[in-house]
Amino acid sequence: MSAISVGQAVVLGVVEGVTEFLPVSSTGHLKITEGLMGIPVDDKSVVAFSAVIQVGAIAAVLVYFFKDIVRIMSAWFRGLANREERYHHDYKFAWWVIFATMPIVVVGLAAKPFIEGPLGSLWVVAGSLIAGSVVMWCADQMGRHKRGEDDTSFKDAMLVGSSQILALLFPGFSRSGATMSTALILDLDRVAATRLSFFLGLPALTGAGIYELKDALGASVGAVPLAVGTVVSFVVAYASIAWLLKFVAKHSFNAFVVYRILIGLLLLGLLGTGVLSS
Secondary structure, eight states, rough: OOOOOHHHHHHHHHHHHHHHHTTHHHHHHHHHHHHHOOOOTHHHHHHHHHTTTTHHHHHHHHHHHHHHHHHHHHHHHHHHHHHGGGGGGHHHHHHHHHHHHHHHHHHHHHHHHHHHHHOOOHHHHHHHHHHHHHHHHHHHHHOOOOOOOGOOHHHHHHHHHHHHHHHHHHHTTHHHHHHOOOHTTTTBHHHHHHHHHHHHHHHHHHHHHHHHHHHHHHSSHHHHHHHOOOOOOHHHHHHHHHHHHHTTTTSSHHHHHHHHHHHHHHHHHHHHHTSSOO
């Protein structure tokens, strides 16, 4: 029997698609949803399932930002062959994304036993949701929102990319929340911070999904639920991306801050009353 049914895969695909790029922690929401549906959140194949269906959300980014990605990659390939092209911002940005991904790869491989073990506790998720909310609120208040996407530098990319480690070690902190908050502290405007978060998430999340595929296809999770969850994640994530970019262009992150705190408190209550097991 599969640890995840097709119906459960649909639900988890929706949750992943909605929350992957919103600064509310997709990992936290997936763990809460799995717990409520009676799915063993510490099962190795279930953890892998969550990582693999992220590929659906990543595919949504590739489709949504297809023109931007083609422009950046074209500049990168031109720069490899032509020295004069190396002064182009898109060429340099492509390298920045590569270098900014390295810290999370190193930490992810080194800390894998802890991430899948004690750091995967729902108590950690609840605490990280609330702590991340405080960080996000402070970042939104501190940031001057005066720099656009073309103003980003290598330093910006490295700091924002490295901040993904917070979400890796503390599920519930949110990868999007950590990267957007860091970008806001660096005075990027909300749209630039959001787009930078998308681009920097592409290599890390894609790599994690491919790396975990072998475990997700193990004895506990079937190929059909995995495929369904990934496809649903893609469709929902595409709509979520479009909505988020329109939202941050006109609003602060306060709504996400309040929502995260409420979810964190709710999770603490469910754990404290025994409705959910950590």
